[in-house]
Amino acid sequence: MGYTKSEIEKIGNTLIYLQEKIGERISKTKAIKLLYFLEEFSIKKYGRPFLGLEWEVWHLGPVSEDLYAEINEPYMLNEHIKHSHVNGIDGCFIEPKHSFVDDEFSDSDIQLMDILVENIGHLNATQLIDKTHLPHTLWYKIAKENNLLESFGNKSKTTSDFKIDLSDLLSEDKQEMYKIYLESKEISRSYAM
Numbered sequence: 001m002g003y004t005k006s007e008i009e010k011i012g013n014t015l016i017y018l019q020e021k022i023g024e025r026i027s028k029t030k031a032i033k034l035l036y037f038l039e040e041f042s043i044k045k046y047g048r049p050f051l052g053l054e055w056e057v058w059h060l061g062p063v064s065e066d067l068y069a070e071i072n073e074p075y076m077l078n079e080h081i082k083h084s085h086v087n088g089i090d091g092c093f094i095e096p097k098h099s100f101v102d103d104e105f106s107d108s109d110i111q112l113m114d115i116l117v118e119n120i121g122h123l124n125a126t127q128l129i130d131k132t133h134l135p136h137t138l139w140y141k142i143a144k145e146n147n148l149l150e151s152f153g154n155k156s157k158t159t160s161d162f163k164i165d166l167s168d169l170l171s172e173d174k175q176e177m178y179k180i181y182l183e184s185k186e187i188s189r190s191y192a193m
Contacts, residue, residue, distance in 0.1 A: 010104040012080025016096040021117045028071040028092040033128035036062040038116050043166045047177030055164040057142045059152040061132030138164050
């Protein structure tokens with residue numbers, strides 16, 4: 001998936017903002033889960049995702065494959081973050097390369113990130129994974145429908161190609177807003193690429 005410069009700036013600065021607000025080093029797993037929940041919060045509140053990342057059903061919950069690769073070895077986000085390794089269960093952490101820049105963010109974006117930090121920023125990676133695995137979640141629904149729960153549970157499978165459709169979280173009145181978001185995103189990408 002290709003990203004515009006503006007999208008890359010927003011992803012990088014979102015990671016930096018979360019790191020600064022939480023006030024502790026954020027592991028790769030925690031960062032990915034926080035960004036997923038940020039997408040959910042945004043789509044429920046505004047009818048559009050926050051970053052527009054594509055999410056797949058993996059054994060530790062929703063994962064954006066692009067983001068997973070970027071945190072391991074930043075390329076597109078190289079101007080914004082670097083990673084560091086520490087021995088332990090989640091040994092890859094993100095480190096900001098600069099302070100937060102708010103150019104790509106509205107006041108409602110900042111407010112939404114603050115709500116995320118306030119509500120779940122204190123949770124560790126394992127607790128966030130547990131939240132994504134609850135029976136009412138999109139991850140659980142897709143994993144169950146596609147017979148992945150057992151193979152994830154017995155560790156015979158760690159990833160899948162099954163996509164999470166965040167629009168399944170939308171009420172009917174917000175479905176139209178989501179369609180408009182998708183159309184405008186497609187138009188802006190066609191001009192930016």
